[in-house]
Amino acid sequence: ARPRPKVIVTRRLPQLVETRMAELFDVELNLSDEPMTAAALADAAGRCDVLVPTVTDEIDAAVFANSGRLKLLANFGVGVDHIDLGAARAAGVVVTNTPGVLTDDTADMVMALILGVPRRLAEGEKLVRAGEWNGWSPTGMLGHRITGKRLGIIGMGRIGRAVATRARAFGLTVHYHNRHRLPAEVESALEATWWDNLDAMLARVDIITINCPHTAETHHLVGERQFALMQRQAYIINAARGEIVDENALCEALTAGRIAGAGLDVFENEPAIDPRLLDLPGVVLVPHMGSATFEGRQAMGEKVIANIRVWADGHRPLDQVLEGWA
Numbered sequence: 001a002r003p004r005p006k007v008i009v010t011r012r013l014p015q016l017v018e019t020r021m022a023e024l025f026d027v028e029l030n031l032s033d034e035p036m037t038a039a040a041l042a043d044a045a046g047r048c049d050v051l052v053p054t055v056t057d058e059i060d061a062a063v064f065a066n067s068g069r070l071k072l073l074a075n076f077g078v079g080v081d082h083i084d085l086g087a088a089r090a091a092g093v094v095v096t097n098t099p100g101v102l103t104d105d106t107a108d109m110v111m112a113l114i115l116g117v118p119r120r121l122a123e124g125e126k127l128v129r130a131g132e133w134n135g136w137s138p139t140g141m142l143g144h145r146i147t148g149k150r151l152g153i154i155g156m157g158r159i160g161r162a163v164a165t166r167a168r169a170f171g172l173t174v175h176y177h178n179r180h181r182l183p184a185e186v187e188s189a190l191e192a193t194w195w196d197n198l199d200a201m202l203a204r205v206d207i208i209t210i211n212c213p214h215t216a217e218t219h220h221l222v223g224e225r226q227f228a229l230m231q232r233q234a235y236i237i238n239a240a241r242g243e244i245v246d247e248n249a250l251c252e253a254l255t256a257g258r259i260a261g262a263g264l265d266v267f268e269n270e271p272a273i274d275p276r277l278l279d280l281p282g283v284v285l286v287p288h289m290g291s292a293t294f295e296g297r298q299a300m301g302e303k304v305i306a307n308i309r310v311w312a313d314g315h316r317p318l319d320q321v322l323e324g325w326a
């Protein structure tokens with residue numbers, strides 16, 4: 001029989017996933033569940049066949065420097081912007097991710113923010129908890145209506161489309177910007193309007209949601225110039241990657257009232273957050289929890305296992321990430 005691959009997992013995963021991994025592979029867990037240091041990652045890469053990283057691991061060229069044994073990076077998560085794909089390829093390391101199984105959960109989180117920001121959910125909650133609610137009033141806690149508003153989706157992949165489906169049920173009209181236009185039948189099923197020009201879309205929509213991957217092309221895709229194009233009553237939602245938005249420019253736009261609010265699940269320097277965001281009323285902040293459901297994390301773990309098994313059997317893994325895929 002083939003030797004069991006040596007697998008190092010950088011963070012604690014759901015119990016059932018760890019148990020299954022231990023049955024199938026020669027697994028080493030990071031029992032502390034603290035993000036590994038760069039030195040620990042480099043050391044791990046030199047001692048295993050398969051490394052299972054998460055978004056909190058910076059897998060850069062240094063990790064591959066002495067990684068002779070490493071053959072597979074089976075990422076726990078769909079986003080791979082924390083992995084230097086060029087360095088992985090140069091080192092002959094295959095990279096896989098976990099697409100599909102977190103689509104619905106992430107789209108639900110986007111919807112929660114789309115609903116929660118214009119309706120001032122966090123502000124209302126804070127008021128009640130602070131004991132400062134003095135009773136109902138005809139003009140108290142007014143927010144803005146969702147129904148009939150225009151939603152602009154940046155990135156119309158799996159998650160963007162799942163957001164579109166949900167948004168239509170809430171009476172939003174769907175607009176999207178994507179490098180490629182969707183096939184006509186997909187576009188018409190979603191009743192989505194394609195904007196080739198992002199600037200033009202940004203100027204016309206009421207709520208913007210970012211659902212593209214973070215790549216060299218999408219880094220700071222939304223910055224000072226883009227905020228200046230948006231409507232004053234516009235809201236921006238980001239449950240993709242913080243780095244797609246220039247967080248400093250976002251804080252300036254919010255502080256100056258250039259836009260009305262933001263719903264953020266991700267940040268440019270997680271877990272650090274620009275302190276200005278904490279004091280702005282039209283802002284809802286959650287800690288990178290788009291895929292954080294028991295079911296989702298379990299399914300992500302199962303996908304990681306499936307990728308490792310297919311690879312270990314000598315086949316091309318199901319979810320191999322190709323450079324320039326985004």
Ligand code: 8YV
Nearest residue numbers: 054055076077078079102291
């Ligand atoms: C995870 C994610 O929370 O899949 C992603 O890209 O951002 C989330 O599902 C985390 O990044 C997994 O590593």
